[in-house]
Amino acid sequence: MSATSTLPFGSATSTSSAPSSTTTNTGGDGPTSKPLLFFVALGFGVVFTNLWIIVGVKYCFRYNQRNRAMLDAETGQPIGMNNMPRPRRRREKKLMSMDEVNERFPLIKYKLWRISRETKDFLLLVA
Numbered sequence: 001m002s003a004t005s006t007l008p009f010g011s012a013t014s015t016s017s018a019p020s021s022t023t024t025n026t027g028g029d030g031p032t033s034k035p036l037l038f039f040v041a042l043g044f045g046v047v048f049t050n051l052w053i054i055v056g057v058k059y060c061f062r063y064n065q066r067n068r069a070m071l072d073a074e075t076g077q078p079i080g081m082n083n084m085p086r087p088r089r090r091r092e093k094k095l096m097s098m099d100e101v102n103e104r105f106p107l108i109k110y111k112l113w114r115i116s117r118e119t120k121d122f123l124l125l126v127a
Contacts, residue, residue, distance in 0.1 A: 096104075
């Protein structure tokens with residue numbers, strides 16, 4: 001038998017007892033770039049999916065509202081003012097004065113407050 005055997009397409013393999021070293025080249029970016037790229041891509045996917053859902057839901061609501069308005073117009077029913085959506089008014093925030101704050105939330109130590117709550121709860125249980 002010979003040390004080499006001929007394979008198709010002219011390639012030959014040899015059996016030698018010399019140890020072969022296997023080195024793997026990870027590329028220029030290094031091994032830490034792949035997990036980082038994975039999480040960046042995952043983040044983009046999550047953001048894109050959320051935007052897709054939000055825009056799709058808004059579109060569905062508007063599409064249904066448009067169809068309902070067209071059906072009402074075809075039947076000749078007058079549009080009542082009760083059904084019209086009113087523009088929402090924002091409440092103006094009213095700030096409390098320091099006197100009102102001190103009246104509603106008196107300054108008290110936590111230990112005294114806790115004792116007063118315990119006695120109040122105890123009196124409710126006894127009664």
